[in-house]
Amino acid sequence: MEEKQLIQVAFTPLQFAQLIAGVSNGVPCTLTFYNGKAVPPCPVLTTEEARLQAEFQKSMAAMGKQCDDLLEKARELHAKPSVTKADRNAFVMLATELVARVVKGQPYMAQCFAEFVEAAIAEVKAERASAIAGQSSLENSPVDPSSPKAGQ
Secondary structure, X not given: OOOOOOEEEEOOHHHHHHHHHOOOOOOOOEEEEEOOEEOOOOOOOOOHHHHHHHHHHHHHHHXXXXXXXHXXXXXXXXXXXXOOHHHHHHHHHHHHHHHHHHHHHHHHHHHHHHHHHHHXXXXXXXXXXXXXXXXXXXXXXXXXXXXXXXXX
C-alpha cells in the first residue's frame, strides 16, 4: 500500500526558530498541501500600507504631470518672440498651483514616513522579543547545545 502525504506546511525562518526552540504552545504556519492536494494560497489583502503607497504614487504622478506641463508652458513662452501679459499670468498661475501642491503634500509625506517608521520599529521590537524569548528557552533547556550528544 502506497502512503500518501497528508499535509505539508511552510514556516518563515522566525516561525521555524520558535518551533524548534519550543518558545510557545503553538506556532503559526502556512498549510501548502492537505490530503495530498495543493492548498490554494491565501488571497492577498490590500493593507493600509499598500493603499497609502498607491495613493502616494498617484499623487506623485499627478505632480509629475503638472511639472511636465509647467516645463512645456515655459518652453512655449521661451520660444515666443514676445510674451503677452496673459502668458506671464498663466505661467505664474501654473507655478503657484504647483508650489501649493508640493507644500500641501508635505504633511502627507511626513505622515507616510512616520507610519513606516512606526511599523518598522514594531517589527524590530517583535523580532527582538522573540529572539530573547528563544534564547532564554534555550538557556533553560536541559540539553546543553554545545555537547556532542545535543545533535543526536
